[in-house]
Every structure is written in C-alpha cells, then in structure tokens.
Amino acid sequence: MNLKERYGPVALVAGASEGLGAAFAHALAREGLNLVIVARRKKNLETLAMEISSHYSVEVWPVYCDLTAPDATGQIRDVIGDMKINLLVYNAALSYIGPYLDNPVSEHIRIAEVNMLTPMKMLHHFGSRMMDEKRGGIVLMSSLAGNQGSGFLATYAATKAFNRILAESLWYEWKTRGVDVIGCCAGATLTPNYILSKPKKISIFAPKPQLPEEVVDECLLKIGKTPSFISGRSNKIACFLMNQIFSLKRSINIMGDTTRKMYGIRD
Ligand SMILES: NC(=O)c1ccc[n+]([C@@H]2O[C@H](COP(=O)([O-])OP(=O)(O)OC[C@H]3O[C@@H](n4cnc5c(N)ncnc54)[C@H](OP(=O)(O)O)[C@@H]3O)[C@@H](O)[C@H]2O)c1
Numbered sequence: 001m002n003l004k005e006r007y008g009p010v011a012l013v014a015g016a017s018e019g020l021g022a023a024f025a026h027a028l029a030r031e032g033l034n035l036v037i038v039a040r041r042k043k044n045l046e047t048l049a050m051e052i053s054s055h056y057s058v059e060v061w062p063v064y065c066d067l068t069a070p071d072a073t074g075q076i077r078d079v080i081g082d083m084k085i086n087l088l089v090y091n092a093a094l095s096y097i098g099p100y101l102d103n104p105v106s107e108h109i110r111i112a113e114v115n116m117l118t119p120m121k122m123l124h125h126f127g128s129r130m131m132d133e134k135r136g137g138i139v140l141m142s143s144l145a146g147n148q149g150s151g152f153l154a155t156y157a158a159t160k161a162f163n164r165i166l167a168e169s170l171w172y173e174w175k176t177r178g179v180d181v182i183g184c185c186a187g188a189t190l191t192p193n194y195i196l197s198k199p200k201k202i203s204i205f206a207p208k209p210q211l212p213e214e215v216v217d218e219c220l221l222k223i224g225k226t227p228s229f230i231s232g233r234s235n236k237i238a239c240f241l242m243n244q245i246f247s248l249k250r251s252i253n254i255m256g257d258t259t260r261k262m263y264g265i266r267d
Helices: 003-007 019-030 042-055 072-080 105-133 154-174 192-196 212-222 233-245 248-262
Strands: 010-014 034-039 060-064 087-090 136-143 179-186 228-230
Touching (some): 010 105, 019 034, 019 042, 019 087, 019 212, 042 060, 060 072, 087 105, 154 179, 154 228, 179 233, 228 233
Parallel strands (some): 034 060, 087 136
C-alpha cells in the first residue's frame, strides 16, 4: 500500500512554512495527499500552497496559527472543521543555543509550548480520531541533541528527548490499533534556520549536514516499520559511538564542547 492508501486523503503538517516541514509537504503532495499546512508566516504558507498546487493535483489549505497558544489545536480545528486527518506531521520547533541562564525563563517556556505541550495536545485530539477509525500515521520530529545531555541546547534537547519518548511510547500503545507513530531523530540538516545559525565547521570528522529531502524520504520509508530512527548513515555511526561505546559522561562532554566551539560560546 502506498502512503495515500495508508494515510490519505489529508495530511496535516505543523510547522510547514520552510525547511523540513516544507519538504514533508512537498513529499506528501507528490504521493497524492491533500494537505493542511500550519505555521505563523502567512506569506511563506501562501507561496508553498501555490507551489504545491501548481505541481501536484492536490488541495492545500493553509492555517495561520501560533503553536505557542494554549488552544492552538482548537484554533486549527475551528478552521478545518470536521476534516479527517489521518497523517499528522508535527515538525514545528523553537530552539535556543547558548547558556541556559542567558535566556529568560519565558523563552524556555515558549520552547516547551511549541515543542512539547502543543504536540502532546494535537496527538491527543487527532490520535483519538485515528484510533476510532483504526487508521493513521503520526511523525514527531526529534533530534540527536535529545539522545544525551546537550549543554548550551538544554531546553531544546530535553524537549526533543520528550518527542522521541512520546513517539516510541505511543508506537507501542497504538501499533495493534492501526495507527503508526514514529520519532524522526535528525542530525544537522541544511534548513534556512540551521544555515542562519551560522555553525562553524570544527572538525573534518563532524557528520555532514543532510538535505531536508533526505531526512523526509527516510522517514516516510520507515513509518510503520520502527518506533524511531536516526536519519542518515553518518548520524547513525555518530550515535552508535555516543550511546554504545563512549561513557555517558564522555558523550555529554563531547556534545557540549562541540556546541560551544560551533557557536563560539563563552561562559
Ligand atoms: N535543522 C536541523 O539541523 C535539525 C536537526 C535536528 C532536528 N531538527 C528538527 O526538525 C524540525 C524542523 O527543523 P527546521 O530546521 O526545518 O526548523 P525551523 O526552520 O525552525 O522551522 C520550524 C517550522 O516551525 C514553525 N514554527 C516555529 N515556531 C512556531 C510557532 N510558534 N507557531 C507555528 N509555527 C511555528 C516555523 O514556521 P513559522 O516561523 O512560519 O511559524 C517553521 O515552519 C524541528 O522539529 C527540529 O527540532 C532540525
């Protein structure tokens, strides 16, 4: 069965206005799924909707919504009404790179809202409808930063660990009920936001950033087959070393030291 037969006719991509979210939207449209695309930037969403509907024979409904809002799921429901969503990709995220205390607590809370609370609520709402129908798929974006403590990415990394664990847990609960859940653990990926953060290349051994399309293609191949996965060969090798070979203390030190050097952070 192809993706449209398994999860069609409509997929919702939260955080679709650029980068990995836009790549998910393109890939799903190519597979023939209609799309609800959610983000804050109206112009980006309008352009994406036009691009997609001119390339593929699908319908696209943009929904402008700030996913920090406590009732973001209700706001989306108000726009799409009773439309059935059988594939949910929660890709939106906020991040902060730097010393934990240099960021006001209100910003850490915003990161937790976009990265943890809103996906938790959206999974509850859309997941329960998928369970009623015994048919659906859910992708939660995680990150290698969430595989161990990651200094200077503390709150972001903790939310990404939350995403992976939520995905793996619901994979178990829902696997016999027709609903596939997957956590997608990406490493550095060449999205506009990653490029804007201007990371320095500090070692020839550092994994090469992937293209968004590579991450998305691997994820759409693996959904329904595994609770979570690490995208790309070099990220898989790096994670094997960090999680299976090195001590926890060494892995956390490597991660913190690498982020410090990549972003020129002084404490
Ligand atoms: N890029 C990487 O190197 C990398 C590595 C590992 C994991 N990941 C994960 O992959 C996912 C996508 O990464 P990316 O680099 O493509 O991210 P990004 O450029 O930061 O984009 C994230 C998307 O989320 C949306 N978003 C952010 N805050 C929002 C809010 N308050 N309300 C509504 N939408 C919001 C943005 O749209 P608007 O600004 O228009 O609202 C954008 O479409 C994230 O979950 C990230 O953790 C990325």
